[in-house]
Amino acid sequence: MWQTARAILKRDPAAHSLLEIVLTYPGVHALFWHRIAHWLSYHHRYVLAGLISRFSAAHTGISIAPAAVIGKRVFIDHGVGVVIGATAIIGDDVTILHGATLGARGTVWHGRRHPIVKSGAFIGANAQLLGAITIGKNSKVGAGAVVLEDVPDYTTAVGNPARLIKKERIRIELYPPKKYVEF
Numbered sequence: 027m028w029q030t031a032r033a034i035l036k037r038d039p040a041a042h043s044l045l046e047i048v049l050t051y052p053g054v055h056a057l058f059w060h061r062i063a064h065w066l067s068y069h070h071r072y073v074l075a076g077l078i079s080r081f082s083a084a085h086t087g088i089s090i091a092p093a094a095v096i097g098k099r100v101f102i103d104h105g106v107g108v109v110i111g112a113t114a115i116i117g118d119d120v121t122i123l124h125g126a127t128l129g130a131r132g133t134v135w136h137g138r139r140h141p142i143v144k145s146g147a148f149i150g151a152n153a154q155l156l157g158a159i160t161i162g163k164n165s166k167v168g169a170g171a172v173v174l175e176d177v178p179d180y181t182t183a184v185g186n187p188a189r190l191i192k193k194e195r196i197r198i199e200l201y202p203p204k205k206y207v208e209f
Contacts, residue, residue, distance in 0.1 A: 027058055033099035037121065053102030053122075056088035060096060067092035094128075097145065107152075113138045117145035123169070125152035131174070133157075144179070 031047040031054060041047055047054060059082035066075035075092035083089040088105045090096070091112035100116055102108055104124035110116070114128040126149045130139035141155040144162055149155065150169035161167060162179035172186040182191045 027054065030054060030057065030099050030101070033119065034101050037101055038103065052086040052088060052105045053100075053108075056082050056086040056090060056102060056105060056108075057096065057100060059086075060090045060092070060094070063090075063092035064094070064096075094140075111140035113158075114140035115142045117143060117147070117163075119145055120147050120149070122149045123151040123153075126150070127154045127156070129154070129156050131157040141173075 027048065028044065031044045034047050034051065034054070035041050035044060059078055063075040063078040063082070066072075066078065072092075079090065079092045086105060088102060088108045090108075090110045091114070093112040094110045095115045096110075097116055097118035097120065099119045101121045103121060107125035108122055109127045109129060111129050116128075120143050128141045128143070138158045140158065142160045143149065143155070144160065144165070146164040147161050148166045149161070150167055150171065152170050153167045154172045155161065155167065156172070156174055159173060159176050161173070161177045162181060164180050165177045166182040167173055167177065167188070168182065168184035170186065171184050171188040173183050173188040175188075177183045177188075177190060178192070180192070183189070184191060
């Protein structure tokens with residue numbers, strides 16, 4: 027919990043202290059309860075895991091299925107309306123804004139049904155990530171985007187349905203000639 031709070035303090039300009047984050051951020055509370063529910067689910071205590079998950083959802087507004095796998099230093103900002111499905115996998119250092127859904131598409135009823143979000147990704151407010159898709163490392167999903175296909179590493183997805191925007195390398199030449207910097 028403290029590792030997550032330190033990461034949030036670095037990423038959130040509105041945060042003033044670690045104590046404020048631990049006591050008042052619903053995303054931190056939801057992840058705390060999820061870790062307990064996940065452990066119980068992993069050890070086949072499904073009813074107790076489900077009860078803890080429902081308790082957490084009622085108190086934080088963030089619904090995380092006990093079986094979902096969530097990495098370290100994940101920042102669920104504001105959080106209300108966030109839904110994370112049972113077979114979702116979220117890597118380290120991911121940021122998820124309010125209203126985001128990591129859900130199934132309803133066409134597959136067994137196996138992996140929910141997204142994988144790789145490390146460093148950013149999921150915008152009210153974004154919908156649906157199905158067994160993968161959001162690449164350090165990728166961004168814009169607010170309100172509906173993502174139904176994979177997003178490669180270092181790519182931005184925007185719109186409904188989402189379209190991909192890949193950043194191109196920019197080459198700036200300096201004086202004297204033949205020296206340059208790439209961004």
